[in-house]
Structures are given as C-alpha cells and as structure tokens.
Amino acid sequence: MADRRHVLILGGGTGGTIAANRLRRLLPNSVDITVVDSNDDHVYQPGLLFVPFGLTHAGDLVRPRGRQLHDGIVYTHATVDRVDTAHNTVSFAGGETAGYDVLVIASGAVLMPEETEGLTGPGWGEKVFTFYSLDGALALAPVLAGFKMGRIVVNVVDMPIKCPVAPLEFCFLADWFLRERGVRDQVSLTYVTPLDGAFTKPVASKRLGELLADKGIEVVTEFNTGTVDAEAGTLVSYDGREVPFDLGVVVPLHGGAEFVGRSAGLGDELNFIPTDAHTLQSKAAPNVFVIGDAAGLPVSKAGSVTHFEGEVLTENIRRFLDGDSLDASYDGHANCFIETGFGKAVLIDFNYDTEPLPGHFPTRVGLPLLKESHLNHLGKLMFQWFYWHALLPGHSIPGIASDMPTAGKHQVPAGTR
Numbered sequence: 001m002a003d004r005r006h007v008l009i010l011g012g013g014t015g016g017t018i019a020a021n022r023l024r025r026l027l028p029n030s031v032d033i034t035v036v037d038s039n040d041d042h043v044y045q046p047g048l049l050f051v052p053f054g055l056t057h058a059g060d061l062v063r064p065r066g067r068q069l070h071d072g073i074v075y076t077h078a079t080v081d082r083v084d085t086a087h088n089t090v091s092f093a094g095g096e097t098a099g100y101d102v103l104v105i106a107s108g109a110v111l112m113p114e115e116t117e118g119l120t121g122p123g124w125g126e127k128v129f130t131f132y133s134l135d136g137a138l139a140l141a142p143v144l145a146g147f148k149m150g151r152i153v154v155n156v157v158d159m160p161i162k163c164p165v166a167p168l169e170f171c172f173l174a175d176w177f178l179r180e181r182g183v184r185d186q187v188s189l190t191y192v193t194p195l196d197g198a199f200t201k202p203v204a205s206k207r208l209g210e211l212l213a214d215k216g217i218e219v220v221t222e223f224n225t226g227t228v229d230a231e232a233g234t235l236v237s238y239d240g241r242e243v244p245f246d247l248g249v250v251v252p253l254h255g256g257a258e259f260v261g262r263s264a265g266l267g268d269e270l271n272f273i274p275t276d277a278h279t280l281q282s283k284a285a286p287n288v289f290v291i292g293d294a295a296g297l298p299v300s301k302a303g304s305v306t307h308f309e310g311e312v313l314t315e316n317i318r319r320f321l322d323g324d325s326l327d328a329s330y331d332g333h334a335n336c337f338i339e340t341g342f343g344k345a346v347l348i349d350f351n352y353d354t355e356p357l358p359g360h361f362p363t364r365v366g367l368p369l370l371k372e373s374h375l376n377h378l379g380k381l382m383f384q385w386f387y388w389h390a391l392l393p394g395h396s397i398p399g400i401a402s403d404m405p406t407a408g409k410h411q412v413p414a415g416t417r
C-alpha cells in the first residue's frame with residue numbers, strides 16, 4: 001500500500017467530478033483521490049438559461065455534490081486558499097494543508113460583476129440582472145414575466161465567458177417568450193457584444209447573425225462595456241457609445257478562481273491557468289493538470305469541452321504516474337446545442353482547427369449541424385439526463401469521443417460564407 005499516490009482535485013463541479021470518477025475506474029488500486037469544493041451544491045449550469053423563462057426550477061438543477069462521486073473517492077468541503085507547486089501542497093482557508101502527488105485544478109470560472117463600473121450599483125437585481133448564477137436567474141424570472149413594453153438589452157461585457165452561445169440563446173428564447181405572451185411588438189430586443197459578429201467563427205457567426213435578424217433582434221457589435229448605469233438604464237462603451245435599456249441582462253466579466261492569483265506562478269492576469277492545449281498539463285509544474293473552465297486555452301468554456309478533456313486528462317495522469325510520455329491528442333473538440341425558441345435548436349461541433357460547419361453529427365446521418373431542428377431541441381433537453389447519468393459518472397458515450405468527428409461535415413467555400 002506504501003506506493004499509493006494521492007491525486008488531489010480542486011473543484012467538484014463538472015470537470016472535477018468527471019476527472020475523479022474516470023480516474024477511480026482507470027486506477028482503482030493505485031491512487032487515493034480527494035475532491036475539494038467550497039460549496040456542496042452541484043448546479044447543472046446549462047439549465048440556468050431556462051430559469052428566467054419559467055421552463056425549469058432550481059430544484060431540477062441542483063444535486064448534492066458528494067453524491068456525484070463514485071465510492072472510494074474522498075469528498076472534502078473546504079475553500080482553497082493557495083497552491084504551492086514548489087512543495088506540492090495546497091493550503092485551505094481554515095489553515096489546514098494537504099499534499100499531493102498529482103494536482104488537478106478544476107476550479108472553473110467565477111463571475112466578476114464588480115469589475116464593471118456601476119454594474120453592481122443601484123439597480124442591480126432590479127433593472128439589471130444576470131442569468132449566469134442561480135440567484136440571478138431566479139431574480140430575473142418574475143421581472144421578465146411582467147415585462148410588457150420597452151427595451152431589453154442582452155450584453156456580454158467581455159470574453160471569455162462560459163458557454164459563449166448562452167447569451168444568444170437567451171435572446172432567442174426571449175423573442176419566443178414575448179411572442180407567446182403577445183407583447184413582442186411592444187418590446188425591442190438588442191444583443192450587445194464585444195465581438196465583431198454573433199459568434200467567434202465566421203460560418204457560425206453568419207448563420208447565427210441571420211437567425212437574430214430573422215427574429216428581429218438588433219445586434220450591436222464591437223461594444224466593450226465600460227460602465228453600466230442601471231438607474232438611468234444605459235450601457236456605455238469605452239469608446240463613448242451608449243445603448244439605452246429598460247431591462248438589462250448582463251453576462252459579467254469572468255476570471256479564474258481567486259486562489260489562483262495568490263498561488264505563485266500558477267495563473268495569468270485573469271487567474272486562468274496556462275495549460276498545454278493538447279496534453280492538459282499545466283505550464284506551472286509537470287504534476288499539475290487542468291480541466292474545464294479553469295484552463296487558459298483557446299476553447300469554449302463549456303461542459304462538453306470539459307467532458308472531452310476528461311478522457312485525455314485522466315489517461316495523462318496515468319501516464320505521468322507510470323513515467324510514460326503524455327498523450328497529446330486533445331484537439332479542442334467542443335459542441336453545443338443552441339436553443340432558438342419554438343421547440344428548435346441549432347447544433348455546432350468544432351475544434352481548434354475546424355470551425356463549426358454545416359452537415360450532420362456525429363456521422364453523415366445524425367443531428368443536423370448549424371441548422372434549426374426539433375431534433376436538436378430534444379438533444380438539448382436530453383443533455384441534462386446525459387450530464388447526470390453519463391458525463392459526470394465519467395462514462396464514454398459511443399460515437400461522441402474526445403476527437404472531433406469529421407465524416408458528416410461539409411466544407412463551406414470561403415466566398416459563400
């Protein structure tokens with residue numbers, strides 16, 4: 001028993017739970033696994049989108065964190081204060097410390113609304129909301145249900161954010177919701193983004209931009225929000241442009257967990273962790289690996305990404321412990337259902353090198369890509385079941401693996417984009 005190694009996992013959300021459960025199965029006899037989290041409620045975050053529209057309830061989205069972990073994994077409720085990669089130790093807010101052989105950082109991203117001038121001042125929670133937290137989504141629901149006339153503005157303060165399509169989905173669902181309530185003609189909907197289009201990648205950006213236009217949703221691009229004056233109802237950009245609103249729905253600036261900033265050499269200026277894009281080993285130390293939103297990688301901060309990373313990450317922890325060379329096969333695979341209202345959704349699937357393209361997923365037959373369909377909407381709803389019963393337990397899903405499938409994708413000639 002003396003040569004058992006200790007894998008310490010910081011964060012028991014999507015990535016920490018997937019990593020722990022996969023490792024437990026991969027290395028049942030040679031590692032002790034501890035998962036630490038400061039909060040015992042595991043929230044299904046994709047469900048937050050539906051809360052403001054009364055389509056789901058908090059009780060449907062929250063489960064006890066420790067119960068998502070397989071037997072044999074130790075779950076500890078504690079707040080990480082800092083990591084000392086030189087001495088392989090982690091300090092906690094209560095003053096205790098823990099050592100590790102391998103550290104997995106799965107501490108996600110935090111919302112930093114206080115970083116935007118005025119955002120959390122008077123009017124926050126009354127006229128300006130975010131649906132990116134459970135409390136925020138719950139507070140927004142009655143306001144949206146009673147909104148009959150005026151301007152609703154959905155604003156992304158800056159990138160990166162979790163699930164970069166969620167604010168677009170909010171716009172599409174708001175259009176549907178207001179039409180269902182018979183007040184859409186009296187309400188203008190505007191999407192205000194720091195990007196130069198609806199999305200980061202050209203083909204998807206064009207298709208999603210067309211969908212926004214079809215639904216009468218105005219788009220304001222390249223808007224870097226400097227100030228939010230909630231009382232006056234105005235967004236002000238750093239270059240002096242103003243967008244007025246009666247109801248503001250803001251996705252605040254995101255950063256990595258605060259302890260990263262207190263840990264010498266671990267993070268970047270936003271507290272995300274520089275990480276090898278293909279092996280998921282941190283740049284800070286060879287025995288530190290990173291999964292999910294905590295990583296400073298050019299991928300979407302999404303549960304799907306976290307799931308795909310989990311396969312490579314756990315294999316690499318095994319290799320690291322065995323002294324083997326690491327598997328550099330993570331290709332940036334991401335996919336996401338984009339709810340578009342009226343019982344439809346669009347699916348996108350992409351990686352570091354291939355942008356979201358039309359076609360089908362995962363092969364030539366399957367779910368339509370970059371196209372609205374009821375089937376995709378059912379896929380979006382099914383994802384919640386998959387999350388609790390397949391993703392978190394760390395099961396491999398047949399046909400949906402870490403490598404991005406190419407068989408069903410159609411190339412789009414540059415001139416027709």
Ligand SMILES: Cc1cc2nc3c(=O)[nH]c(=O)nc-3n(C[C@H](O)[C@H](O)[C@H](O)COP(=O)(O)OP(=O)(O)OC[C@H]3O[C@@H](n4cnc5c(N)ncnc54)[C@H](O)[C@@H]3O)c2cc1C
Nearest residue numbers: 011013014015038045046080107108292293301302303304
């Ligand atoms: C509104 C919304 C919609 C979304 N929609 C989708 C979608 O449709 N599809 C999709 O794939 N993804 C979606 N996502 C993104 C997805 O939920 C995240 O990318 C995913 O949960 C990331 O997992 P993670 O493990 O990196 O972070 P998390 O699951 O957030 O876990 C991080 C954990 O670290 C813990 N932690 C942080 N700091 C400390 C500390 N100091 N001490 C101890 N514990 C700490 C936190 O308590 C938390 O439990 C959405 C997210 C939001 C907000």
